[in-house]
Amino acid sequence: MNPHQLWLITQYSFTEIWRNKTFRVTFMVLIPLLIAYQVSFQSDMFNIPVEYTLVLSSFIPTQNAYMFNLLLVFPLATMGFWVHKQKKYNTLEALLVHPQGNDTYSTGFILGIIIAFMIMGSISLALAGLINLFASPTSFQPLIYLFYLVTLFLPTIVFVVGITSFLAARCFKNGTVTTFFMLVYLSVDILFLSTLYHGLFDPLGILLPYTFSGFTGMADLPGFLLHRTTFLLLGIGFITLAISGLPRIPNKINGRQRAVCSGILLLFVGLLAGFITYNHHEQVERRHALYESVYEKHDSPNKMNIITHDIRFTYQEKQAHVESRISLHNPTGTNLSKIILYLNPSLEVTSIQENLSPVPFTREAQAIVISRPVSPGDTLTLNIQYQGTIDEGICYLYIPKRQKEFDIDNRHYLSCRFGHRYAFLEKDYILLTPECLWYPVTSPPVNPAHPYNTPCDFTRYTLTVDHPIRLTAISQGSRHETASGTRFENEHPQRNISLCIGKYEKREITVDSVTYELYMSKNNFEVLSSIEQQLTSLPDKIRDMKETIEYERKSSYLFNRLRLVETPVTFTSHYHPATGGSEMIQPEMVLCPERGIGILNGRIRAFAKKWLRFEISEWIEPFKYSIYWRLNNEHILTSWEEGPLSHLKLGTTWHYESIYNIYNFNPLFFYCINHIYSHKYPTINSLLNQIVKRPWENRNPNAAPLDSQQKALDYLNGKSYRTALSDKTLSFEIINQINELKANDLLSQIILKGTTSTDFHVFVQDFMTTNRFRQTDFQTFDDAFSKKFGWHLSEIFPEYFDCQELPAFQVKNFRVKRILSPTEEEGDPWTPHTKFRMEFDVLNQSDVDGVIAMHLGTAIFKAGPEHQIDRILYTPRTFSVKAREAKKIIFICPNPVISHSIYTGLSKNRPNIFDIHDKTITLEKGIESTRDTSTGEESISPTIFFPPKNEIIVDNEDNNFQITDPPAPWLKRFLRLDHNHHTHSSTAVSHWEYTLMPDCFGEYCLSCLRKRTGKGEGLLTWTTPINKKGKYKIYAYIPNISHRHERSRSMITQEPIRDIQYCYSISYNNREKKIKVHAPQTSKWVFIGEFMLPEGECSVSLYDIGLPGQWVVGDAIKWVYQKP
Secondary structure, three states: OOHHHHHHHHHHHHHHHHHOHHHHHHHHHHHHHHHHHHHHHHOOOOOOOOOOOOOOOOHHHHHHHHHHHHHOHHHHHOHHHHHHHHHHHOOOHHHHOOOOOHHHHHHHHHHHHHHHHHHHHHHHHHHHHHHHHHOOOOOOOHHHHHHHHHHHHHHHHHHHHHHHHHHHHHHOOOHHHHHHHHHHHHHHHHHOHHHOHHHOOOOOOOOOOOOOEOOOEOOOHHHHHHHHHHHHHHHHHHHHHHHHOOOOOOOOOOHHHHHHHHHHHHHHHHHHHHHHHHHHHHHHHHHHHHHHHHHHHOOOOOOOEEEEEEEEEEEEOOEEEEEEEEEEEOOOOOOEOOEEEEOOOOEEEEEEEEOOEEOOEEEEOOEEEEOOOEOOOOEEEEEEEEEEOOOHHHOOOOOOHHHHHHHHHOOEEOOEEOOOEOOEEOOOOEEEOHHHOOOOEOOOOOOOOOOOOOOOOOEEEEEEEEOOOOOEEEOOOEEEEOOOEEEEEOOOOEOOOOEEEEOEEEEEEEEOOEEEEEEEEHHHHHHHHHHHOOOOOHHHHHHHHHHHHHHHHOOOOOOOEEEEEEEOOOEOOOOEOOOOEOOOEEOOEEEEEHHHOOOOOOOOOOOOHHHHHOOHHHHHHHHHHHHHHHHHOOEEEEEEEOOOOHHHOOOOOEEEEEEEOOOOOHHHHOOOOEEEEOOOOOOHHHHHHHHHOOOOOEOOHHHOOHHHHHHHHHHHOOOOHHHHHHOOOOOHHHHHHHHHHHHHHHHHHHHHOOOOHHHHHHHHHHHHHHOOOEEEEHHHHHHHHHHHHOOOHHHHHHHHHHOOOOOOEEEEEEEEEEEOOOOOOOOOOOOOOOEEEEEEEEEEOOOOOEEEEEEEEEEEEOOOOOOOEEEEEEEEEEEEEOOOOEEEEEEEEOOOEEEEEEEOOOOOOEOOEEEOOOOOOOOOOOOEEEOOOOOEEEEOOHHHHOOOOOEEEEEOOOOOEEEEOOOOOHHHHHHOOOOOOOOOOOOOOOOOEEEEOOOOOOOOEOEEEEEEOOOOOOEEEEEEEEOOOEEEEEEEEEOOHHHHHHHHHHHHHOOOOOOOEEEEEEEEOOEEEEEEEEOOOOOEEEEEEEEEEOOEEEEEEEEOOOOOOOEEEEOEEEEEEEOO
């Protein structure tokens, strides 16, 4: 191959494509759009708040590389036009007559195209670099830009150019066909192929996490490079095959055959690299299955307890060398024939000794089986030496795959995916949590065989770490420097410990005998510049936050220190109800994300860096309460993309829902302190923690995720709690909600047995205080409970765990009246001591007893004449309603009521919590007053809950209701989008969508259907048999959803509120009449018309006809017979 001729042809090809109008126009549009996007979302040029407190250095180049790589494939696909143009007009004829070989000509021709697109990529990254340098708070790291140019852009360009050239040379003789084929292929890749097999078939690498952490770099650098190498080799292989198809006589004998063989060889090597990637993921899945089977094989309620554990940890060349000295005790009443320990399968056990004598053992994956019988009550000490690396595949086997993928997929900033790591054992950075089994234990953190019934040890740990002096070691316990490193000694027995070693700097402050330590990378401490300027007020802020958290839990923080450790952005954990938290929150330690990313809310948004430069008086309060909100709430509101393009992370369509908070502080007050174990009642510890961590007066059921709670209720309607706990097909979100619902139900059952919530809470707290830092069996707890309250908690458990039916409630006639004191008169203002008399009627329509609660948001006022509200307490009143019972309930609320709602808990009611209103109260009349203070419950006739005999009501939940959706557009049919789902979005859709809302009509399921106006092709139909001919008035129940939406639209657009009308059709006796009615401002029955109906069938249909953008809502139809 002649270098001079190669360069000449490359120059010519580059010049031709650079002069191409399509090429220039495309990039003159794409690059400015891309830069404008980054200026808007990733710079502080226009004072637009950025999403993160301090974004990472790699975010700007990563976002630019991702979007440019995604967009450049479409102009690349049009190269088929250009290739065929060269053939048609013989524009390269002057070069073809030269004696260079076909390989020189074709290589130079394609190289010119590649260089042109690489230059455009360089320009895009360079402009992003300017944003990084002059309009962003992040540091500039040029090597990251160069890395993306070579590893991301180059393989994509080579592959797309290669396959386009191959199609043009070997398959298609027309440029339009070639271009069309490439556009279809790339579109299918972006929509579908990119989501298959971890992106194995995607040349763009859309799903690859290639964000760089300042601590450890990319999450999976070998996997990323192998993926990119695969498509680089495939691209070169297609280019070589394209050379063999050049219609020009080769200069060498067998030149064409050599090109074909070389191309096939390159394709084979590329496919082999892809197979290695595929096989890696398959091996991970196989290892997961192996580890789960080992846990199931050795699962037993009879196990040894580890009393003390002395660990000495050293590491060399990314390998750990560890020695453990453990004291084991047999607490069971039986002889144990062997000892089972669990250790990470990549850590090789080199020796186990007892009293300096070798102990025989076998190894099966993570299990260490020691052939040593132990009698009841015996204690022994073992010395175990082991070394190796960490297999992260052992982590989180108990998390459902779907939930794990969801958590990982939603770890991103804009389109920058973080990836996931569960442990680190690098040259200068180590992070080992209990989840990765980095030291031997007798029980894993959570046993996948019985994730809700895993016993635990409270062990007194000591940890000695040998490490270079330039690195800092962090773990639980008091810290002592040694000649070779650091030693940690724990004052209390701990469930488990972690180890982190890295280049950290420390800040420390002691407030009320608790030492707060913050460990961060030296380069990241700039985020604290404003705080360090106001250190005098910081102790008060910390004290206030700690006191608030302790008050709400009625529990104290028992540890002497709290270490906040910055961890790589690639490190993650998962929430699980068996532990009540995640690995991010551990005894004495909180693992914080890099530079605070993700700590402030669910979408990983925080304050802009420039905000942190303000005076503390301007930002410390919102910052304080944001931190408090994130650490103090079990659920957080989050959002993620949904729809066929959701995996692109471009923010096209958002879905909002409440999820579990992995940074919730609850485990520090409960799970880390003690454990109540029962083999018979597997979730008793989780249930008690669930109750105690949120005292009854602070339990706001509105905080639960609505969608997943409804799914949990649907599951329990016909299945028992015990069935749910053993159902491995049950999704993670549903089992979480089932546990919460059952915890609420258990507390309600306890209250109904005569034990107040306060007494029960105090008892559990006292029991936990007495049994701090140890595991207790449930029988001991139940005996203490019986001694205190006179009945056994286990009495209610058979029905509690095995009942398969749910109650169904109807609530009517809610009334609230202000109680006047002897000295008060009508019209006097309220005071902090004003009481209210409340009453309502309730019916249980099921064959099982049920519990219903009224949640009252009562105001607690501060002292002083201003009557300022100090806090809101959610004070429930719980009532038992027996099967088929109807009763009137009257009670007194001793404090001013801010809100009131009915909570039906575990029931058939949908939704199971809804606000109720006294319909006698009007703006003019106001609330009624009374001096009557009588309370109680009395039986009433259930007939008041049913319609009169002359009424026929058909609801959208009844069998006589029919939905007709308009035909979906062809694209939606092609993408197979599912239209039938619960929704709580604020945007109407083009199909009828099922919605649960308290404003709807229903017996115990308050639902309706809604959609955006269409062409009249979508309709809802209610049908009923008319058994008695005569005159009927027909009504439609219309929730005020349409009017609410119209008011919102008017406020946004500043346009007047339009007159919303619905179009109904009444059909009977082969006749049809259409009638329009006005949508009401409040939810109510709306009169449609009066008709003489013969015997037979009568139908009422609602059409999706109306004003542009209007919502059409269908709920229920009522026929009222009129007596002659």
